[in-house]
Amino acid sequence: MVLEQEILPYFQWLWSGGAGSIGALPRFLLVALGLGLLGLMLGYAIAAARHGLLRGGDIVYRTITNGVRELFQTSPQRVLALAGLAMKEAWRRRVVVALVVFFIILVFASWFLKKNHQDPAKLYISFVLTATTYLVLGIALLLSAFSLPNDFKTKTIYTIVTKPVRLGEIVLGRILGFTAVGTILLVIMGVCSYVFVNRSLDHSHGVDASSLKNVSNADGENIGKDGRTTLDSYHRHEVELDTNGEGLALSNYGHTHKIVQRGDKEVVLGAEGIMRARVPQWGKLTFLDRQGVPKERGISVGSEWTYRSFVDGATQATAIWTFDNINASLNSEAEDSEDEGGLPIGLIVRVFRTHKGTIGKPITGSIQVRNPETGLTSDLIPFAALDAKIDERLIPRKLTGTDNSELDLYQDLVSSNGKLEIRVQCLERGQYFGFAQPDMYLRMRDASPLVNYVKVCLSIWVQMVIVISIGVAGSTLLSGPVAMLFTVSFIVLGFFRPFFVGVAMGTEYGGGPVESFYRLITQMNVISNLEDNLVTRLIKGVDWVYQSLMLSLAQVLPDFSSLSTIDFAAYGFNVPADLVYQDLTLCLAYVVGMSIVGYFLFRTREVAR
């Protein structure tokens, strides 16, 4: 699968962060500090303008001390009561409609989803989960943005705040209540979509009897039959049967079938592996260029998408993955085979040809295993590149060295600290292999697809809670529609956060907002430089202000596109636990942060206006 951002281990993510970034916790504290100071300054400015310098200071001081005191007076019972109220309110506001919409989508999904794609599961899973995400976020948005303003409008809030309720409890209660409602909906949707995907994609085939041909081994002995299945769900499989007539329908459209004999007939069982949860252990990728000089990246073949970089064939150019924590326990052995198995890996090779080569013949490459400590290297293991498919193979335990010595993978080629290098080269001149870091991984035992699905739903849940927190916090001060717009802009900007940050940092073509507006009305293209004059300098100056503001805003903007783990399920990969913890931590940070922001916004507001 495509993984454009590296997933850091949880604690590294939390404390120190990856290259060029700081840890999540320090960042949270910095942002909190910044926001706190900003709020303090703004609050004092407004209070001072209204009530004079001294009284203003007094008000700010009291607001803060009260806030801190009230934090400790928070009563779980009141929060729960308010949460319960929020749930009842949500129910009354017909959140069930969302479920109805969801079922309509499922019923009509078959109009728009077809199974005639190479990887129907990917499409189905993306579709249902994306639909679920949008629906759940939509509900979260509507519930959270309109609830408090509605209370203000109907003045029911009067009877609440005249009770010994702390304002923070109102905010937190709302967040909790709507989260609970959202969770219930999400669970229903999740279960239904899981069933939907599995039911929709489950199918069976018959064996095309006319296609079956006997297969003999080298001694002319009959070892079974080859053939194909019938066409069902827009595809068929090649079939391999043993002499008992049992066997396997080979992988096509992302799944296989078992074939058994029942009453002298081959019966193709239901699809297997439609949903998978491959557990990859990713390594670190570096390159050697054609002269054998170490490089960060391979060469570009001019593709607009810079995710993969390439090694040229029949040169010293090599892609090198370094894996940690390798030991013999990772060895995978075939059950009924006497050989010693090997290290299971998954490999994705993107082939780029500069000439057609022999049409119909795949490009060959080689795998070598090397001990990064001793430099001991195995002989070349040749392979044929399967473009755009995952090549699941074993690196055999018994290897021969470059000097024909016998090597054991785990004893001789793994360094003392458990590191192992796997090197891949392309062997044909003028042809290229493209790689990105996640393109090779060690295959652990597949995780349960169901659990994986739950994890993906959890990431949707996290997004939902973040939206609810933002919506509730915004609605303490703003009227319903405005709070909704506020939250919607958070969501939209959140979905396009990389672009937003790109504009803020000036790395996107076309410059900042004013500059691109200027280009738009003067019909200037986005690449050419602005001529240097007073107007353009003014434009750039204003943009600088805008971009600084955008950059500050980006600090609190949730990155919804990276929060979503739908791709993992769609591509059949397990969502790494680190990512789940990161998402949950992020969620907690938003709930805490937004509750505090919501509290102080609420405090500044006169309830009875």
Added chain:
Amino acid sequence: MRDNKSFYRKIVYVVLLAVLLFPISYLGAPETVDDDGGELALVREKAGLGQSNLGAIDPASETIRMATLGLRGIAVSLLWNKANDYKKREDWTNFRATLEQLAKLQPYFISFWKYQAWNLSYNVSVELDDVRDRYNYVTRGIDFLKEGTIYNKFNPHLISELGWFIGNKIGRADERVEYRRMFKADDDFHNRFFDRNPPPPEQRDNWLVSRREYEDSISVVDDKKKSIGQKNPTIFFAAPAMSQINYSEAIEEDGVFGEKARASWRSASNLWRDYGNREMRSSRGSLIRLADLNRWELETSKLENEFSNLAPGIRDEIVAEKRANLSPEILSALAVPASIRTEEQQNLAGQADQLLDVTLAEIAEQIAKKHPEKAGQANKLASRIADNRDRIFLIKNNRQVANYDYWKTRTDFEQTSDALRARELAYAAKQAFEEDADLLEARRLFEESFDLWAKVIEAHPSLEIDSTTGSDLMEYVDQYNKILQQLDLSLSDAEVDANFPLWEVVEASDQERKYFDAIAEHKRRLEGSKETDSPMEEDPSEETDSSQ
């Protein structure tokens, strides 16, 4: 009590709604390439109610368009953007899915179908490495286009585009051998493409299917009176015949000769003749037939005769009069013999030609002056001749566009036993060379083939020896040359030269100047045999040539 009642009533409504949704889903499911669709789609199909006939009633498309609540434009832009992004990120599954969503949103936007089908068949397919995957995306593009023709039943462009994809993408790609083989064996494709009513296996050649599509597109134009818009009719209507020609060539490339090839060429010849006899609208709006050139030329010369007989000598009189009016400089320039005129004199002579040119209208005017009783007839004749000349010009022009004469002759001679045999021999020679490495046999077969070719060319004097004819024969010559090289011989060897009958062809078609030396050698030899002795061996120019 009352709440319970209203509550139950609501529940019943919801259940009813839900229950109703299922039949809608069942009845309204859209017809697609792979699927017959729901009942409505079947009924629609049965009654021949294509989308473009009866407005849009594909529920899926309508629903999704309604669901955008008037924001279809925005939705479409977003989806195009998304499609581009998926393409950039090489996520072909989602790319195709996005195209399908787009198709529901803008099913009557012809360029969309063309553009995105092209994307699938031409751009996506080459991104994949495995030739089967490539073929798969080529057919997906074709399926996509086919879906477009379902929404736009009577759009000749889309249908003829389908002919192009099936013919040229499959039959002309580098992977054509594999593609054509897979296409023939792809039962599933034929099943869905022909809606479970596939043609018999021998007709599953991509060129034949392509011909069918082209014919369909033409019948839409003929029967439904649909316009072909900006398309050049000369090319549009030639397509089925060209597909048949390509088919004939392709099967010969596959090694099929004899009666099957002859029948195929005959069919191509018939189609070409029909094409020549088709009345097509020319660029000036008049209707022309490419085959009518002779008729019009004959008629025109007849009319011209008649015209000049109307008042003999009039033309000369006008010329004499005009000549008298020429300026002295021009006259003096004309007095100089053409071969030794200076540039200035040439210009003046050119002017004179223009000034002395007598148009039919002038003659007719003169006749009217001198013989008023013949004025009417003269004017009529003059305008008819002018019309005819116009027509002849158009026909000639369009014949050139379609390479009409060449294909006419070609489809004729390819049917002859000599040509068929010559092709078969060349094929056998190639096999002998490539498969069996039997050089002598290959050489013998080629030579036999070339002799027959020479006979064919002789028998069809209308076949112009130019690069079009030659490129096809040059492949044989190249092979032959390779064989000769391996035998340590060359075309310029006297013995080979003497037996090689296709020098004319080689000379006309050697665009890469591969055989420049050999041709020069051959020419010298020819002249030598005329002039009995020649010192050509030591010609220094040859050395400089060969050193180049």
Added chain:
Amino acid sequence: MSDDIVIQTRALSKVYRDFWGRQKVRALKPLDLEIHRGEVFGLLGPNGSGKTTTIKLILGLLFPTEGEAIVFGKRSTDVSKNERIGYLPEESYLYRFLNAEETLDFYGRLFDMPAETRRERVDSLIKMVGLDKARKRQLQEYSKGMTRRIGLAQALINDPELILLDEPTSGLDPIGTREMKDMILRLKGEGKTVVMCSHLLADVQDVCDRIAILHQGELKELGRVDTLLTVADVTQIRARNLSPECQNEIRECIARNQGELMEMANPSTTLEELFLSIVRDSEARPGRRANVEPVTSDS
């Protein structure tokens, strides 16, 4: 501050401003009030006179522009004072999708009441306000009177020491009004402090110990109801069985003290008269504390 004083306002004032901070309405001019434990205090004034604003300031629903309101010795913005307060808003702003029980239970939980106490309290309150039969019905199906009653119950859920009632009888029929007044008197009897505001003079007259009359945000009159309504120089005579001749004689007889004198007392004017005179006076001399002389017979 003595324990006896439940509410104290010091120069409490409120100016409503628009979004840009421009002064729009001066809703309350500096107000000094002290309300004592156990009394029923009425805030009286025409619409827009600042009664409700005062109550909202006391409750902390509004922030004072100047001055402050102290309740139970705490600032009005301090939430913890709410533990001992019950508030019935002008209209019952309650969640219409809850039923009576749920409503009271919900508010009970906001006071962190233990479940057991809460149940008993809810039950007794529902019975007290006479909604026993409608306890499971959603509030959206309630009549106006029922809504007021559940609103009152809600205000009493924590057995408050101080009850603020905003227009308690508005929208009630005569019987409902009577019941509300009885309720207020009963609360007084329980030793609770009640602050109510109303523009219905009869209500105030019937139940209040002390009243403050506000007009255009200004305090015009403050004092005990009986004192305010006493007229000093007038004698009221009510007689029976007087013949017309006798009636003629009465004027003379009164001087000579003949005939049957049934009643002779210092009569009260009606509150309505007092109120109107204050309003008239205030309009004639705006910006000044009303200083209405004890009403004379000719007025």
